[in-house]
Amino acid sequence: QSALTQPASVSGSPGQSITISCTGTSSDIGTYNYVSWFQQYPGKAPKLMIFDVNVRPSGVSDRFSGSKSGNTASLTISGLQAEDEADYYCTSYSGADTLLFGGGTKLTVL
Amino acid sequence: QRQLMESGGGVVQPGRSLRLSCAASGFPITRAGMHWVRQAPGKGLLWVAGMDYEGGSKKYYADFAKGRVTISRDASKNTVYLEMNSLRVEDTALYYCARDGNFFSFDEWGQGTMVTVSS
Numbered sequence: 115q116s117a118l119t120q121p122a123s124v125s126g127s128p129g130q131s132i133t134i135s136c137t138g139t140s141s142d143i144g145t146y147n148y149v150s151w152f153q154q155y156p157g158k159a160p161k162l163m164i165f166d167v168n169v170r171p172s173g174v175s176d177r178f179s180g181s182k183s184g185n186t187a188s189l190t191i192s193g194l195q196a197e198d199e200a201d202y203y204c205t206s207y208s209g210a211d212t213l214l215f216g217g218g219t220k221l222t223v224l
Numbered sequence: 225q226r227q228l229m230e231s232g233g234g235v236v237q238p239g240r241s242l243r244l245s246c247a248a249s250g251f252p253i254t255r256a257g258m259h260w261v262r263q264a265p266g267k268g269l270l271w272v273a274g275m276d277y278e279g280g281s282k283k284y285y286a287d288f289a290k291g292r293v294t295i296s297r298d299a300s301k302n303t304v305y306l307e308m309n310s311l312r313v314e315d316t317a318l319y320y321c322a323r324d325g326n327f328f329s330f331d332e333w334g335q336g337t338m339v340t341v342s343s
Contacts, residue, residue, distance in 0.1 A: 117268075150329045152269070159320060159336065160261075160269065165329035203269050207328045211274075211284035215261075218268040 118143070118204055118216035125222040131192040134219045136204030137185060142214055144185040148207035151180055151189045153200045154218075160203065164189060191221075199223040226250035226332050228321045233337030236311055244306040244337055246321030253277070253297055257324030258304045260295065262317035263336070270317075273306065274324065311341045 119137040126132040136143070136151075143149060149167045152160035162171050164180035167187065177192045187206070191198055204216040232244040246258070259274035273295040276282040283295050294307040304321060318336040325331030 148328055152330075154269075159333040160330070161333070162325070162329060162331045165326050165331075171325075171331060205271070205328070211282070212286060213259075213271040213274070213284075213328050215269045215271055 116214075118206060118214050120202075120204060120216040120219045122217070123220045123222065125224055126191075126194045127224045128194055128196065130194050131190060132194060132221065133191075134189045134202055134204075134221070136187040136189070136206075136216045138187070138206050138208075138214065139185055142185075142206040142208035143182060143187050145209070146207045147182070149180065149182060149187040150205045151178075152203045152205070154203065155200050163202075194223055196223050226323065228323065228332055228334035230319065230321050230334045230337035233319065233339045235340045235342060237343055238312060238341055240311055241307065241309045242311060242339060244308070244319055244321075244339070246304040246306075246334060248302045248304070248321075248323070251323070252299070253302050253304060254299050257328075258295075258297065259322045259324060259328075259330060260304075260306045261320045261322055261330070261333075262315075262339075263320070264314075264317040267317075269320075272319070274328070275304070277324075308339075311339075313341050315339060316341050 151164040154160040168180040227249045260272040274284045320336045321334045322330035323332035
């Protein structure tokens with residue numbers, strides 16, 4: 115069970131859009147539409163931002179959107195705000211009742 | 225208001241065992257899958273184990289946890305447990321309990337309980 119691959123860091127200026135990628139394999143992201151994205155501030159518990167590839171839980175800003183193409187899932191944040199600066203993690207169901215996490219991406223708002 | 229509260233962490237010697245607890249409120253754990261996720265200091269999140277809501281009979285484990293970890297629940301106490309045996313230094317981490325809101329998507333998290341394995 116190898117972790118999903120995310121860029122270590124991304125950055126953007128306020129108002130811009132950024133995209134965080136999450137690359138897996140045909141055994142996980144490529145097969146299942148069970149990709150989630152979590153936001154985590156330092157010292158805080160993670161928060162669910164996207165599930166089932168592109169579904170936003172109630173209360174999550176529509177500036178956050180998810181997509182998937184082949185073995186890669188993506189999280190896009192539009193209209194970047196200072197409060198978006200955090201760590202972001204992707205997950206994917208990988209069959210046989212197991213779950214993989216990505217290594218995490220640190221988003222810096224310039 | 226749904227809430228999860230972990231407890232049971234602490235400092236333990238290598239090779240020893242520890243049982244973590246996750247007390248849920250605001251919802252019955254018999255109506256939701258429950259999972260444990262850990263985060264080593266300065267590192268990323270790692271899924272450890274989970275269980276389904278249907279009687280809790282279906283339990284899932286990450287490869288590294290199989291044979292050393294057992295997830296269980298007490299419905300009467302609305303509490304989920306994580307029993308960890310033969311602890312290693314590399315098991316040092318903040319252990320989170322999480323509620324499965326859909327299918328392996330965690331919509332509620334506790335604040336975590338810290339486990340430090342050290343001699």
